[in-house]
Amino acid sequence: MKVAAFNGSARKNGNTSMMIQYIFAELEKAGIDTEEIQLAGEHPHGCIACYQCFKKKNEKCIVDVDCINSCIEKMVEADAIILASPTYFADISPEMKALIDRAGMVARANNDMFKRKIGAAVVARRRGGAIHAFDSMNHLFTISQMIIVGSSYWNIGIGREKGEFADDTEGVATMQDLGKNMAWLLNKLNIPAA
Numbered sequence: 001m002k003v004a005a006f007n008g009s010a011r012k013n014g015n016t017s018m019m020i021q022y023i024f025a026e027l028e029k030a031g032i033d034t035e036e037i038q039l040a041g042e043h044p045h046g047c048i049a050c051y052q053c054f055k056k057k058n059e060k061c062i063v064d065v066d067c068i069n070s071c072i073e074k075m076v077e078a079d080a081i082i083l084a085s086p087t088y089f090a091d092i093s094p095e096m097k098a099l100i101d102r103a104g105m106v107a108r109a110n111n112d113m114f115k116r117k118i119g120a121a122v123v124a125r126r127r128g129g130a131i132h133a134f135d136s137m138n139h140l141f142t143i144s145q146m147i148i149v150g151s152s153y154w155n156i157g158i159g160r161e162k163g164e165f166a167d168d169t170e171g172v173a174t175m176q177d178l179g180k181n182m183a184w185l186l187n188k189l190n191i192p193a194a
């Protein structure tokens with residue numbers, strides 16, 4: 001079983017990454033493979049609305065100039081997908097938006113490729129707007145026929161400078177509970193090894 005987490009932060013190894021690592025620690029305790037894909041520095045292009053994915057139906061985006069097709073492959077391979085973004089002006093980062101628009105469109109063009117995979121959204125924030133960002137990412141899961149896992153609070157972590165999330169005790173517990181719930185569900189579904 002494998003969980004792939006896509007980190008939409010524009011900076012590597014910040015609070016969003018730290019939140020993912022708390023989830024991963026619980027998954028790894030349960031013997032589940034994990035991979036974090038950081039979009040920082042990748043500058044993924046937005047969707048160009050060409051609808052070629054619906055014509056070609058080859059599980060790829062025709063804009064093959066960046067990391068998005070590799071992300072789509074990792075999403076297809078994973079049993080569970082975590083979308084994680086910092087809050088930028090009360091919404092997700094442009095990197096995360098590019099991933100959602102392009103992967104989401106390719107998945108829909110190819111018979112709902114993410115159908116019945118498990119999904120969870122995670123948001124880092126300094127102060128406001130995290131619920132809106134959380135909502136933005138959950139839209140991909142709900143339109144893709146995916147199963148959303150929850151935690152003991154909404155999946156939000158507090159911090160501004162890199163590493164500050166470690167001081168958010170409730171946020172850390174929320175990530176740990178999310179990891180435990182995701183592991184529980186993956187084991188219940190008893191997904192065979194690929």
Ligand SMILES: Cc1cc2nc3c(=O)[nH]c(=O)nc-3n(C[C@H](O)[C@H](O)[C@H](O)COP(=O)(O)O)c2cc1C
Nearest residue numbers: 009014015016086087088089090126127128159160
């Ligand atoms: C362009 C930009 C916009 C931001 N807008 C918000 C915001 O609307 N609300 C908020 O709480 N924090 C905002 N922040 C702060 C980040 O969400 C916060 O620092 C977060 O921990 C960054 O995650 P990272 O360490 O993974 O990059 C913003 C940061 C940047 C760079």
